[in-house]
Amino acid sequence: GQNIDQPTEMTATEGAIVQINCTYQTSGFNGLFWYQQHAGEAPTFLSYNVLDGLEEKGRFSSFLSRSKGYSYLLLKELQMKDSASYLCAVLDSNYQLIWGAGTKLIIKP
Amino acid sequence: DVKVTQSSRYLVKRTGEKVFLECVQDMDHENMFWYRQDPGLGLRLIYFSYDVKMKEKGDIPEGYSVSREKKERFSLILESASTNQTSMYLCASKSGTSETDTQYFGPGTRLTVL
Numbered sequence: 001g002q003n004i005d006q007p008t009e010m011t012a013t014e015g016a017i018v019q020i021n022c023t024y025q026t027s028g029f030n031g032l033f034w035y036q037q038h039a040g041e042a043p044t045f046l047s048y049n050v051l052d053g054l055e056e057k058g059r060f061s062s063f064l065s066r067s068k069g070y071s072y073l074l075l076k077e078l079q080m081k082d083s084a085s086y087l088c089a090v091l092d093s094n095y096q097l098i099w100g101a102g103t104k105l106i107i108k109p
Numbered sequence: 110d111v112k113v114t115q116s117s118r119y120l121v122k123r124t125g126e127k128v129f130l131e132c133v134q135d136m137d138h139e140n141m142f143w144y145r146q147d148p149g150l151g152l153r154l155i156y157f158s159y160d161v162k163m164k165e166k167g168d169i170p171e172g173y174s175v176s177r178e179k180k181e182r183f184s185l186i187l188e189s190a191s192t193n194q195t196s197m198y199l200c201a202s203k204s205g206t207s208e209t210d211t212q213y214f215g216p217g218t219r220l221t222v223l
Contacts, residue, residue, distance in 0.1 A: 004151060031209050042113075042199065042214035043152075050209065087152070095208040099151030 002026045004100035006088050011106045012078055020073045020086050020103045028093020034062055034073045035087040037102065043087055046073070075105075083107045112136070113215035115200055121221045128187040130218050132200030139205030141183035142212065143167075143175065145196040152199065158183055159205065190222045 005023045012018040024032070031050035035043040049055055049064035049071065061074040073086055088100040116131035132141065140159050144152040144167075154167030156175040164175050172194060176184045183202075187194055197219050201212040 008149075033211070040217075042216050044214070045211045048209065048211065089152075091209060096154070097152075097212070099153075101149055101151045 002090075002092065002098045004088055004090060004098055006086075006100040006103045008101070009104045009106065011108060012075075014078055014080060014107055014109050016078050017074065017076050018078060018105065020075070020088075020105065022071045022073070022088035022100055024069050024071075024088070024090045024098070024100075026090045026092045026098055029066060030091040030093065030095055032062075032064055032071050033087075033089045033091070033097070034071075035089065037085045037087060039084070046086075078107050080107050080109070113200060113202055113213050115198075115215040115218050117218050118216060119219050119221075121223065122187075122190050123223055124191060126190050126222075128190050128220065128222075130185040130187075130198055130200075130220070132183045132185070132202075132215055133181050134183075134202040134213070134215075135181065136202065136204070136213070137180065138202040138213075139180070140203040141177065142201040142203070143173075143183065143185045144199045144201065145169070146199055146217070147196050155185065190220075192222050194220065195222045196220060 003025045034046040037043040047062040054063045059076045064071045085102040087102045089097045113134045142157040143155045158177040174186045200215040203212045204210045
């Protein structure tokens with residue numbers, strides 16, 4: 001079967017760095033997405049990785065290792081507004097998105 | 110900016126009622142999707158459509174149907190609502206230019222079936 005695993009919840013301190021991991025087992029791979037979802041709001045796109053390595057976009061970076069079936073989202077200089085759920089999703093061989101359950105990130109002052 | 114709107118943010122219905130959830134996008138996207146989101150589970154695809162009048166079943170189509178009469182509008186229908194359909198329903202759209210294009214989501218409809 002297809003499976004995406006993420007931690008259910010993480011807590012971090014304002015100004016710090018946090019890494020949210022995502023591991024996947026899917027039938028084929030055509031890329032991995034990270035989305036941010038604030039409580040009661042729509043998911044919004046953060047990043048897309050299809051090649052191995054790190055992609056940096058401001059305070060947020062996303063890493064992919066296809067051989068390990070692993071990705072992480074790195075958030076630097078955390079701000080209170082970063083409190084949200086972070087969703088990992090993999091595009092499988094049929095170009096269908098398989099979603100993880102999301103990681104709820106709590107930022108404390 | 111892409112805008113995806115959904116007809117209601119909150120909806121309360123009774124068991125057995127017919128329920129219509131409407132989704133409209135303004136970016137001329139070919140592809141549209143309906144998901145449900147439940148605590149502890151990832152987004153689950155109910156139906157999707159890649160063109161007007163075209164529809165494909167997702168992972169959990171039972172108890173649902175859809176309609177796409179116009180490109181910008183994709184409707185989700187619960188023929189006879191049941192309590193296990195209480196959930197957050199999210200609509201999304203995506204350009205047909207590339208398979209790896211981003212999906213853009215509406216704000217969601219939180220449906221409660223009593």
